[in-house]
Amino acid sequence: MTEFAGWDMPLQYEGVVTEHRAVRNQAGVFDVSHLGKLRLGGPSARTALERALTADLATLEAGRAAYGFVLQDDGGCLDDVFVYRLGESQWLVVPNAANVAVVKNALRAAGATEVEDAWDRWAILALQGPSSTAAFESVWPSRGVSELRLHAWRTVEELGADGFVARTGYTGERGYELYIAWAQAEAAFERLLDAGCTPVGLGARDTLRLEMGYALHGHELGPEINPLEAGLGWAIAWNQPFRGREALLAVRGSGPSRSLFGVRCSSPGVPRRGCEVIAGDDVVGEVTSGNFSPTVGTGIALALGPAPAPEPGAEVAIKIRGRLIEGAIAKPPFIERALTKSNK
Amino acid sequence: MTNLPGDRRYTRAHEWAMESDGRILVGITDYAQDQLGDVVYVGLPEVGTMVTAGEPLGEVESTKSVADVYSPVTGTVLEKNSEAEQAPEVINSDPYGRGWLVAVDASGSALEELMGADEYQQWLEQEVDS
Numbered sequence: 001m002t003e004f005a006g007w008d009m010p011l012q013y014e015g016v017v018t019e020h021r022a023v024r025n026q027a028g029v030f031d032v033s034h035l036g037k038l039r040l041g042g043p044s045a046r047t048a049l050e051r052a053l054t055a056d057l058a059t060l061e062a063g064r065a066a067y068g069f070v071l072q073d074d075g076g077c078l079d080d081v082f083v084y085r086l087g088e089s090q091w092l093v094v095p096n097a098a099n100v101a102v103v104k105n106a107l108r109a110a111g112a113t114e115v116e117d118a119w120d121r122w123a124i125l126a127l128q129g130p131s132s133t134a135a136f137e138s139v140w141p142s143r144g145v146s147e148l149r150l151h152a153w154r155t156v157e158e159l160g161a162d163g164f165v166a167r168t169g170y171t172g173e174r175g176y177e178l179y180i181a182w183a184q185a186e187a188a189f190e191r192l193l194d195a196g197c198t199p200v201g202l203g204a205r206d207t208l209r210l211e212m213g214y215a216l217h218g219h220e221l222g223p224e225i226n227p228l229e230a231g232l233g234w235a236i237a238w239n240q241p242f243r244g245r246e247a248l249l250a251v252r253g254s255g256p257s258r259s260l261f262g263v264r265c266s267s268p269g270v271p272r273r274g275c276e277v278i279a280g281d282d283v284v285g286e287v288t289s290g291n292f293s294p295t296v297g298t299g300i301a302l303a304l305g306p307a308p309a310p311e312p313g314a315e316v317a318i319k320i321r322g323r324l325i326e327g328a329i330a331k332p333p334f335i336e337r338a339l340t341k342s343n344k
Numbered sequence: 345m346t347n348l349p350g351d352r353r354y355t356r357a358h359e360w361a362m363e364s365d366g367r368i369l370v371g372i373t374d375y376a377q378d379q380l381g382d383v384v385y386v387g388l389p390e391v392g393t394m395v396t397a398g399e400p401l402g403e404v405e406s407t408k409s410v411a412d413v414y415s416p417v418t419g420t421v422l423e424k425n426s427e428a429e430q431a432p433e434v435i436n437s438d439p440y441g442r443g444w445l446v447a448v449d450a451s452g453s454a455l456e457e458l459m460g461a462d463e464y465q466q467w468l469e470q471e472v473d474s
Contacts, residue, residue, distance in 0.1 A: 011408065012381060012408075015381055015382050015436075016381055016382050016406075016407040016408065017382040017384075017407065017433075018382075203381070203407055203408055207407060268385055268429065269385055269387075270384060270385050270405045270410070272410075291407060292384035292385065292405075292407055299385075321403075321410075323387070
């Protein structure tokens with residue numbers, strides 16, 4: 001167990017590599033109830049969300065979710081969130097656990113009058129992996145989850161009042177996030193384990209997202225790192241009057257001064273946050289996240305450095321505690337998975 | 345319950361040392377590998393390197409963290425376990441056997457100064473309780 005943003009979280013159950021492989025090859029279930037849950041409603045909600053988030057509210061229909069950022073005036077990133085449209089004028093914003101208060105304040109500052117911290121309304125189980133649909137259907141048959149499009153959600157009565165299942169996740173695999181009434185969550189977790197799912201902790205959650213090159217706030221995004229530097233311009237609705245828009249438009253105009261890139265190691269060693277990335281005699285970046293990739297079988301890293309980043313394939317070295325590890329620039333994702341193919 | 349063979353000596357930093365064919369084999373304990381989790385990298389000294397009792401001889405890194413391995417003995421590295429370098433998971437699966445790390449020459453080492461299995465067991469209980 002480990003302490004994470006005030007929550008006691010399992011770092012691992014059987015072991016990070018075993019859990020990681022279970023998600024890539026079958027299905028794993030994560031307890032991610034620590035994620036923030038801010039519910040917005042009322043006449044002011046839509047306008048406030050447009051001012052607070054970069055996610056496109058105009059195309060976000062009820063029954064769907066979208067990814068976006070909460071920015072500062074200077075374009076720095078206060079958090080990255082998913083926003084679910086629960087009804088005609090009801091939304092659920094899901095921030096990182098450590099940033100709930102910051103996001104709540106940003107929503108209020110943007111004019112939202114009804115913001116409910118609904119942390120105790122749902123537990124959240126992430127069910128991820130190629131067998132996740134089969135596992136879900138063996139526990140709750142005929143709910144139509146196989147037809148759910150990416151980022152769509154639907155109500156599931158058995159998950160309790162307000163319970164729903166969404167096709168969202170953080171692993172690159174086909175998968176779901178189950179928003180369940182707390183009282184039913186433990187039984188649901190047990191039933192998924194009985195259906196053959198492997199319990200997965202925070203350790204593998206991190207190695208899985210890293211293989212996909214997904215940003216983690218506090219590493220690849222932060223108040224000092226704007227979304228264009230992180231290569232996430234696709235999650236910005238430029239027509240929307242979100243806070244930080246002017247600054248970000250200027251960055252877009254001149255091009256970001258830094259850019260995020262991937263490194264795949266070719267010699268043994270585990271790159272970690274803060275390690276320098278070196279090409280020839282120059283430091284070309286600093287690792288923001290790094291670990292051993294169970295799928296690739298070597299160390300992999302995301303790194304931030306002056307733009308433009310070296311071309312994919314360029315040889316670099318990562319300095320790990322004084323030792324130079326060989327590698328090459330790689331464009332994330334580091335692996336080919338369900339969500340990198342055409343079957344989105 | 346952690347596995348503690350009686351045929352070798354132990355350190356407070358969770359290494360083991362055992363005499364074998366006139367050399368001292370060195371590795372990390374079952375408790376150490378369990379605490380680290382999946383070992384994904386091991387850094388070992390080259391053959392011929394002088395190592396000193398109580399000083400780092402290499403490092404073992406898991407998906408979670410990195411730990412120095414302190415030499416239980418003073419001497420010269422005669423061999424390093426290249427299997428463990430290439431497939432570090434052997435340190436998890438067989439820490440007292442195929443997961444050994446280095447072989448050191450026996451001269452100048454005093455294994456009897458290290459802890460026996462019973463003493464190490466008591467040390468572990470203390471450390472886990474504290």
